[in-house]
Amino acid sequence: MSERAVAVAFVVSILAALGLTAVYAAGGDPQVEGALLLLALGGLGVGLLGWAGGLLAHLGEHTEPRRRHPAADGDGDVAVATFEAGVAEVGRRRLLARLLAGAVAALGLAAVFPIRSLGSAPGSQLARTSWRRGVRLVTADGTPVQLGALELNTFTTVFPEDDVGSADAQAVLIRVDPTSLQLPPDRLAAAPQGHVAYSKLCTHAGCPLGLYLAATQELRCPCHQSTFDVLRGARPVYGPAPKPLPQLPLEVGPDGTLRAAGDFTEPVGPSWWDLPR
Amino acid sequence: MSAPRRPREARLLARLVRGGLLLALLGQLAWSFRPSSSQALTADESLGRELYLASCSTCHGIDGAGTELGPSLRGAGPAAVHFVLSTGRMPLANPGDQPVRQAPAFSEREIAALVAYVRRLAPGGPEIPTIDPATGDLARGAQLYLDSCAACHGAGASGDSIGGGRIAPALDRATPLEIAEAVRIGPGTMPAFGERGLSPADLDAILAYLLWLRENGSRGGLQLGRVGAVAEGLVAIVVGLGLIVLVIRLTGARA
Amino acid sequence: MIVERVVRGLDERLDGGSFLRRNLTKVFPDHWSFMLGEIALYAFALLVLTGIFLTFFFQASPEPVVYDGPYAPMRGRTVSAAYDSVLRLSFEVRAGLVMRQTHHWAALLFMAAVVAHLLRVFFTGAFRKPRELTWVLGVLLLFAGIGAGFTGYSLPDDLLSGTGLRIIYSGVLSIPVVGAWAAFLFFGGEFPAHALLSRLYVLHVLLIPLVIAGLIGAHLALVWRQTHTQFPGPGRTEDTVTGIPVWPRFALKALGLMFVTWGVAAGLGGLVQINPVWLYGPFVPYSAPSPAQPDFYAGWLEGLLRLWPNWEFHLFGRTIGTLFLPAVVVPGVITFVLALWPWIEERVSGDHAAHHFAQRPREAPVRSGIGAAGVAFFTVLMLAGSNDVLAAFLSVEVDTLNGVLTAAVVVLPIACGLVTYRICRDLRDGGGHPIARPGRARVRRTAAGAFEVEHEPGGPAR
CATH class of the missing domain: 1.10.760.10 (Cytochrome c-like domain)
Incomplete structure (x- = not known):
């Protein structure tokens, strides 16, 4: 770059920086600020690069010797010998050395325990949710779901009435034609009048299944595209999920609302070690 | 498409x-x-x-x-x-x-x-909905949109693939009436949302939010099609890193 | 003069004079590709500066508050204090949004520069003895950068980042025997635990930046002490280093590069929207947005999850989580192979000598082939991680695209590797340039009417 080009770059930088203060004082605007920052910082940078690359090119390149990395000068051997002599000196008092090792190990063990404070024990939390027999199904805004309120071939997200917004108890309620459901008899009975509910957590990575494909009556995960067949017990038909979605058994309460008939048929979400097969 | x-x-x-x-x-x-x-x-x-x-x-x-x-x-x-x-x-x-x-x-x-x-x-079926997006509650619309629509149509209404050979279309071209009709009838593989689940006021709220999104929500600058991290990564590598390397090469660093 | 007094003072107390004398004239080889690592360094500096600004406004709290700021679609909605503070930073704090977006763009630039730098070092063999340790520090920096990016991306407590956290939680959960405990201890309980946000915050603003700063310091110290590699050329030898001295040329260049990097990041920060959390809405555990991708440097992990078959194994009557192989084992193996590459290559090639010349890729066809295979592998995985966006963009079925990508993730690396190997080998053996100048012939008609043909043979491009 020529001297003139470098000068232009610096002038642009100065003007942009001054403009920046003016814009800031006037209340600011993200786009103008960004453009001016680009010019102010970029102008400075381009000027400096041009200065070093163009105006100082006559300084040319220099050559200097590299620092050698000799391993043969014996320094290493001397160091090893010194260290080992020290070890031998300390190691002569064998009992003390062992006690020292024991003290360090014991302290290390004691220092591990605070890690336990970081979280609760998993226990059986992962294996069950807050659904119990008789708990009413409510939508995200807390409205109980009446039998028949849901239109055919539509879906909604439901929670236990006392745990709205729950991360593990969330379920999708879908109303389908009862004759089209292909479930074992006991699970068919848990889907009154074609109202079938499954866990909303994908069995792959635990994303909420937000997509209901009405044409094929499939639930699909927006994260990794696992797809579950609603009519056939939500078994996976595509994608990386290995297991069907657990079903939430339903019954109809005396007030005509849908209620849970128990917890999910299986633990919800992705599989883990303690999951019995 | x-x-x-x-x-x-x-x-x-x-x-x-x-x-x-x-x-x-x-x-x-x-x-x-x-x-x-x-x-x-x-x-x-x-x-x-x-x-x-x-x-x-x-x-x-x-x-x-x-x-x-x-x-x-x-x-x-x-x-x-x-x-x-x-x-x-x-x-x-x-x-x-x-x-x-x-x-x-x-x-x-x-x-x-x-x-x-x-x-x-062939009588029957949903009538053409009466809509009034101007009266829609923007905040309620945003919440309803994110809860019920964004999983397929995208948080920025950019549209997305949803599998089975289907694409949930972007919502920037359809008229409010067309969107309202789609909500009620569920075209293609989209589920229909009837008035029992989504009241006319809810529908107006969603329409109000979608119309608002067309003109707003871009305080940060160019929106890159509102598709998120994929476009952002591409811009960072190609435009960001590319621009810096270009400046290095143009300002006289030896090749 | 002040400089003189400072130097004299240092010299009298610390013998700083000799240090300065040696290092101001220290030379650095000059090649544009040697500056990629520097870009990462300057991006990190900008991340620290903008990040400090952001900490003055961000609140790492999941406590519910009612948003009443200027962003109309969220007004009246109950959101976490963290999400609320990010909206306030974006819409109310003057220059807040530019700072926030610049921070995010700088993070992407940091990772892009780290990856480009890694590729440069790999393909030129600059990691060879005696610089193996520098390489390992660089690989650790890559993964520390992924950690920094991921924790930062999760802080705004929006729907998109919440989805990402959920997947990480599931990945930790999948580890045999200790998975549930590890997930509960790290996340503070069953997802989404109350304690998580403040933990991510401490990791993001304290622990990981300290680790990165330490790694960068050690990395640079090694580069400084061992001197930089250089390409062979006239007058250059293994025992000498030829380049420009630190003062003034290298320093001015470095400073210039720093400002250009900052300018590009800030320009993107003001002009191109990134991670618009106001569109994604606050995190709720029962929704997931779409398209849902992590930032590009985690795209390969996302791709692994999307393409991996739906296998589930059982052992001793227990279950090995579906995510264990794609989310834990495969990335772990990749990390180890990458970190130990200098020693793997040394063992396989039997070359235990120290090298100070950088190689051209053709000089090591096997390594270049493996590198090309790796690039192809990660590229396909990144495409797979964006498959829904890609399918919509190309108007093809995403399920069809997945089939193509599943085949490509196996076939393409092998094909790219073999082709690269062959090209490099032929170039090395032929000594030619990939683009050859064609031969020419000149036809002249003599005065007598006869034709004379004059041939000019082809050769390497000039």
Whole structure:
């Protein structure tokens, strides 16, 4: 770059920086600020690069010797010998050395325990949710779901009435034609009048299944595209999920609302070690 | 987003078959409707009938009961008819094609006529919704949109693939009425959201939010199609890193 | 003069004079590709500066508050204090949004520069003895950068980042035997635990930046002490280093590069929207947005999850989580192979000598082939991680695209590797340039009417 080009770059930088203060004082605007920052910082940078690359090119390149990395000068051997002599000196008092090792190990063990404070024990939390027999199904805004309120071939997200917004108890309620459901008899009975509910957590990575494909009556995960067949017990038909979605058994309460008939048929979400097969 | 193209021959053949079929049907029609063709059809309905017979009956049947090529229109309703016609999804060039948005084949008056005729031919189904996005509650609309629509259509209404060969379209071109109709009828693989689950006020709120999004929500600058991290990463690597390397090379660093 | 007094003072107390004398004239080889690592360094500096600004406004709290700021679609909605503070930073704090977006763009630039730098070092063999340790520090920096990016991306407590956290939680959960405990201890309980946000915050603003700063310091110290590699050329030898001295040329250049990097990041920060959390909405555990991708440097992990078959194994009557192989084992193996590469290559090639010349890729066809295979592998995985966006963009079925990508993730690396190997080998053996100048012939008609043909043979491009 020529001297003139470098000068232009610096002038642009100065003007942009001054403009920046003016814009800031006037209340600011993200786009103008960004453009001016680009010019102010970029102008400075381009000027400096041009200065070093163009105006100082006559300084040319220099050559200097590299620092050698000799391993043969014996320094290493001397160091090893010194260290080992020290070890031998300390190691002569064998009992003390062992006690020292024991003290360090014991302290290390004691220092591990605070890690336990970081979280609760998993226990059986992962294996069950807050659904119990008789708990009413409510939508995200807390409205109980009446039998028949849901239109055919539509879906909604439901929670236990006392745990709205729950991360593990969330379920999708879908109303389908009862004759089209292909479930074992006991699970068919848990889907009154074609109202079938499954866990909303994908069995792959635990994303909420937000997509209901009405044409094929499939639930699909927006994260990794696992797809579950609603009519056939939500078994996976595509994608990386290995297991069907657990079903939430339903019954109809005396007030005509849908209620849970128990917890999910299986633990919800992705599989883990303690999951019995 | 155009449907996958078929080979030219297949399209030609389909066109020939369709043309022949249409001629045969029209002939039969002319015959069967000899004596009392219009049983007190309004002028609108008569126009609709004319258009229907020419453009729709091949697949959906003269009586609207459907054929092997297309579904029955019973229970489809005026909202669905208006939606597919005004977004150009119907009529299809080939019965097997994916319906996609394109320029409508009919004028507004013709669409109204077709809606009227199909209403008489195959009654029932959702009526064209009455909407008033201006009265919609923006905040409620945002929440409803994110909870019920964003999983398919994208948080920025950019549209996305949803599998099974389907694409949930971007919502930046459809008119509010078209969006409202789609919500109520559930075109393609989209579930229908009836008034019991989504009140007219809720629908207006969603429309208000979508209209607001078209003009707003871009305080940060260029939006990169609102597709998120994929576009952001591409810009960072190509534009960001590319620009810096370009400056290094142009300002006289030795190559 | 002040400089003179400072130097003299240092010299008298610390013998700083000799240090300065040696290092101001220290030379650095000059090649544009040697500056990629520097870009990462300057991006990190900018991340620290903008990040400090952001900490003055961000609140790492999941406590519910009612948003009442200027962003109309969220007004009246109950959101976490963290999300609320990010909206306030974006819409109310003057220059807040530029700072926030610049921070995010700088993070992407940091990772892009680290990856580009890694590729440069790999393909030129600059990691060879005696610089193996520098390489390992660089690989650690890459993964520390992924950690910094991920924790930062999760802080705004929006729907998109919440989805990402959920997947990480599931990945930790999948580890055999200790998975549930590890997930509960790290996340503070069953997802989404109350304690998580403040933990991520401490990791993001304290622990990981300290680790990165330490790694960068050690990395640079090694580069400084061992001197930089250089390409062979006239007058250059293994025992000498030829380049520009630190003062003034290298320093001015470095400073210039720093400002250009900052300018590009800030320009993007003001002009191109990134991570618009106001569109994604606050985190709720029962929704997931779409398209849902992590930042690009985690795209390969996302791709692994999307393409991996739906296998589930059982052992001793227990379950090995579906995510264990794609989310834990495969990335772990990749990390180890990458970190130990200098020793792997040394063992396989039997070359235990120290090297100070950088190689051209053709000089090591096997390594270049493996590198090309790796690039192809990660590229396909990144495409797979964006498959829904890609399918919509290309108007193809995402399920079809997945089939293509699944085949490509196996076939393409092998093909790219073999082709690269062959090209490099032929170039090395032929000594030619990939683009050859064609031969020419000149036809002249003599005065007598006869034709004379004059051939000019082809050769390497000039």
